[in-house]
Amino acid sequence: MINIQDIRDTARDMLAKGEARMVIGYRRGTRGMLAEPAFITDPAQADDLVWDPTCFNNLSLYLVHDKKFLAHMRENPKGPLAVQQRRSAAAFDGDDFVFTTAAGEKRLAAREVMADRCLECRAPYPKEHNLVFGEDKTGRQLEAPFAALERFEAQDAGQRWDAWSQHFDRCMRCFACRSVCPMCYCDECVVDSITFPVTAGTTAEEKATRIKWIERSATRSENITYLMTRAMHLAGRCTDCGECERACPVNVPIRMLNNKMEREAREKFGFEPGASIGGPSLVATFLDSDPGQFIR
Amino acid sequence: MSEPQADFEPKIVAFLCKWCSSAGSDLAGVSRIQYPANATPITIPCTGAVSPMYILSAFNKGADGVLVSGCHIGDCHYIEGNYLARRKMHLTMELLKFIGLEPNRFRMSWVSAAEGAKFAQVVTEFVDDVRKLGPQDKLRKVVSQ
Numbered sequence: 001m002i003n004i005q006d007i008r009d010t011a012r013d014m015l016a017k018g019e020a021r022m023v024i025g026y027r028r029g030t031r032g033m034l035a036e037p038a039f040i041t042d043p044a045q046a047d048d049l050v051w052d053p054t055c056f057n058n059l060s061l062y063l064v065h066d067k068k069f070l071a072h073m074r075e076n077p078k079g080p081l082a083v084q085q086r087r088s089a090a091a092f093d094g095d096d097f098v099f100t101t102a103a104g105e106k107r108l109a110a111r112e113v114m115a116d117r118c119l120e121c122r123a124p125y126p127k128e129h130n131l132v133f134g135e136d137k138t139g140r141q142l143e144a145p146f147a148a149l150e151r152f153e154a155q156d157a158g159q160r161w162d163a164w165s166q167h168f169d170r171c172m173r174c175f176a177c178r179s180v181c182p183m184c185y186c187d188e189c190v191v192d193s194i195t196f197p198v199t200a201g202t203t204a205e206e207k208a209t210r211i212k213w214i215e216r217s218a219t220r221s222e223n224i225t226y227l228m229t230r231a232m233h234l235a236g237r238c239t240d241c242g243e244c245e246r247a248c249p250v251n252v253p254i255r256m257l258n259n260k261m262e263r264e265a266r267e268k269f270g271f272e273p274g275a276s277i278g279g280p281s282l283v284a285t286f287l288d289s290d291p292g293q294f295i296r
Numbered sequence: 297m298s299e300p301q302a303d304f305e306p307k308i309v310a311f312l313c314k315w316c317s318s319a320g321s322d323l324a325g326v327s328r329i330q331y332p333a334n335a336t337p338i339t340i341p342c343t344g345a346v347s348p349m350y351i352l353s354a355f356n357k358g359a360d361g362v363l364v365s366g367c368h369i370g371d372c373h374y375i376e377g378n379y380l381a382r383r384k385m386h387l388t389m390e391l392l393k394f395i396g397l398e399p400n401r402f403r404m405s406w407v408s409a410a411e412g413a414k415f416a417q418v419v420t421e422f423v424d425d426v427r428k429l430g431p432q433d434k435l436r437k438v439v440s441q
């Protein structure tokens with residue numbers, strides 16, 4: 001178990017000593033019981049930090065935001081950010097999920113309450129870190145990796161299309177999956193024409209001749225192009241945090257597309273996404289042994 | 297999946313590498329080899345330059361099949377373009393199969409500038425396969441009147 005007071009004390013210390021510019025963590029949300037991301041710069045606010053199973057946002061997204069923000073600033077503020085990382089190990093006793101209510105302690109089987117991404121998590125312990133609270137629970141995998149994907153893939157092509165065509169119909173392209181993704185960093189999104197920058201210097205001809213890969217309307221064909229392009233762009237980079245699937249308001253199993261790409265990368269190309277910092281990317285490298293049997 | 301139609305002529309978009317397959321299709325032409333005229337060739341500098349978006353976009357805009365053809369492994373004008381293409385196209389193909397598109401709608405081939413006969417054969421086989429599948433209406437954009 002992690003003592004929340006340790007996290008608060010550390011955060012307060014770091015801010016007071018100037019070791020960190022800001023602590024990104026979780027605090028109690030204003031609506032219901034869920035936690036929300038907190039951005040703490042004042043040591044006095046460190047007591048707002050919470051740590052419980054409702055802390056599920058992936059905060060690494062804000063590091064990407066910060067990096068982008070700094071790139072546009074004239075003078076960089078000094079000091080790193082400290083991030084409270086989410087981990088799936090909170091409040092678990094063996095394979096049971098334990099929580100306390102007014103009527104006493106309750107237990108639920110983890111398999112019933114946990115998201116697929118957490119059940120299949122390979123690394124419930126941060127690989128790169130300066131400071132970690134709680135013990136290493138690596139190896140505590142409740143389901144085999146890609147278990148949900150394999151269950152889906154066991155169906156034939158017709159059934160897969162029936163399922164996906166309904167998912168694609170439902171998507172309304174709110175771009176929530178793109179917004180929460182720590183790996184989607186482009187300022188200009190190739191599948192979203194309104195993100196193309198228009199400045200005073202942009203000529204009418206430039207605007208007119210821009211390639212518009214897909215229409216803005218949220219119809220099935222356009223949604224397919226969007227979601228498939230997103231999966232391709234994340235191939236070999238997605239580390240399966242599963243935020244896209246969680247954020248989706250219409251429950252499109254987006255994670256499955258990313259999982260499919262990750263499995264291909266691991267099995268066919270021997271490539272492990274997120275294994276090395278600064279290593280080569282999946283689609284910018286090749287091996288002589290890459291599969292080529294499908295080519296005539 | 298739609299039923300095969302007797303009078304159905306598939307629309308094929310063929311991305312042909314400038315250095316090999318495009319020249320290969322020229323050779324098929326000057327050699328007067330007969331092959332179906334269903335393929336619309338688009339010359340690209342290298343198969344490595346084919347973004348998966350080209351393929352998705354072709355299907356989106358009404359192609360019944362997409363062919364990507366380039367130099368044999370080891371013969372790339374840009375040394376390694378087709379190695380990169382092999383990887384990207386494999387991923388694209390797996391993704392298309394995953395959502396339930398027929399695997400025969402997307403094909404990749406290596407055709408060198410000297411293989412006019414092979415180009416004709418690849419296109420003939422591909423058109424036959426796509427003809428059996430009927431029109432592609434899964435990824436096609438529906439334009440309302």
